[in-house]
Amino acid sequence: GVVRWNHSWLEFSFSETCLGIEVPSCLRRDASSLLDPMECADTAEEQRVHSPPASLVPRIHVVLAQKLQHINPLLPACLNKEESKTFVSGFMSELSPVRAELLGFLTHALLGDSLAAEYLILHLISTVYTRRDVLPLGKFTVNLSGCPRNSTFTEHLYRIIQHLVPASFRLQMTIENMNHLKFIPHKDYTANRLVSGLLQLPSNTSLVIDETLLEQGQLDTPGVHNVTALSNLITWQKVDYDFSYHQMEFPCNINVFITSEGRSLLPADCQIHLQPQLTPPNMEEYMDSLLSAVLPSVLNKFRIYLTLLRFLDYSISDEITKAVEEDFVEMRKNDPQSITADDLHQLLIVARFLSLSAGQTTLSRERWLRAKQLESLRRTRLQQQKCVNGNEL
Structure with a gap:
């Protein structure tokens, strides 16, 4: 007899011969009839679903499986083990020059905008580290507005991100696309299988949503549902699977980066308006030369940097917590309308990832002041844009 476990992607098969177990012949027939799903299939269509061709669903035979912390092959599989600590400590010792090189690289990719490059680094190392009730903590969705509309800039920017992260997906x-693509998985009761959707992505995937391609038109009912699904993914880090008669929530951890001309139609934790300092005559040649100029060894350091920092523990001391509270009260005294509780939360998120980006696992006074400076520059830039284009904010 053969024991099979069928899944929408994988089928695991074990036999008594490969395990070295002798099964009596009198038991083989009974075990096979109990465990083989083909015996229970009602229709030919359902049989084809249970046993698809290997060209559609590859077979992987597994004897031992271990869940990985990450999927970056450049790092040890388990960062908590004793033998991995040497690798981690060695890389942390050279973190500062790696960050400086990555900042310069992303600044060139963002056409000379170093402030946008700072926020892109914070976005790329962000991750949901815990959930408080239904609120996912650690997500940092960034909306890069001001992207040129009739240009290949967003496409080539995605290529840059694609070279830096283990998993990515670009949604045009x-x-x-909004009206016709299937964003959320749904159950096909005729075939008795779950049909996958675009948002059924692996954990820590970088999802780049290109909104610069959006033109005037009418969203039909599926399009509205797809926009709602994207909003739920961004806000709550969850995907609702459609079982026709009910919805089932599945938590996820997806880094969402939105490129748009004006402010995005989708919710975002942070909006940074792009201010290009240069205009390449040929965008493709410029981005290709940027990638070719980076040594493979340096590119690998960028990849290690962006993965490793997600697993660092982070805390805020009581002393710094008190200083932040006093600072917040002082800012409210000077101008009550300038900062709210949501603004403080945003500052703390920026300060968190700013500290981690420098390899610091606790917030310092210096990093807090730097976070305030970055947020001030970002807000000033948005206010300036509002004067030019009134519906930007």
Whole structure:
């Protein structure tokens, strides 16, 4: 007899011969009839679903499986083990020059905008580290507005991100795609299987939503549902699977980066308006030369940097917590309208990832002041844009 476990992607098969177990012949027939799902299939279509061809669903035979912390092959599989500490401590000792090189690289990719590059680094190392009730803590969705519309800039920017992260996906947000693509998985009761959707992505995938391709048009009912699914993913880090008669929530951990001309239609934790300092005559040649100029060894350091920092523990001491509270009260005294509780939360998130980006696992006074400076520059830039384009904010 053969024991099979069928899944929408994988089928695991074990036999008594490969395990070295002798099964009596009188038991083999009974075990096979109990465990083989083909015996219970009602229709030919359902049989094809249970046993798809290997070209559609590859077979992987597994004897031992271990869940990985990450999928970056450049790092040890388990960062908590004793033998991995040497690798981690060695890389942390050279973190500062790696960060400086990555900042310069992303600044060139963002057409000379170093402030946008700072926020892109914070976004790329962000991750949901815990959930408080239904609120996912650690997500940092960034909306890069001000992207040129009739340009290949966003496409090539995605290529840059694609070279830095282990998993990524670019969603071209057009009216046609929003109305016709399947964003959330749904159950096909005829075939008795779950049909996958675009948002069924691996954990820590970088999802780049290109809103610069969106033009005037009418969203139909599926399009509205798809926009709602994207909003739920961004806000709550969850995907609702559609079982027709009910919805089932599945938590996820997806880094969402939105490129748009004006402010995005989707919710975002942070909006940074792009201010290009240069205009390449040929965008493709410029981005290609940028990638070719980076040594493979340096590119690998960038990849290690962005993965490793997600697993660092972070804390805020009582002393710094008190100083932050006093600072917040003082800012409210000077101008009550300038900062709210949500603004403080945003500052703390920026300060968290700013500290981690420098390899610091606790918040310092210096990093707190730097976070305030970055947020001030970002807000000033948005206010300036509002004067130019009134509907920007």
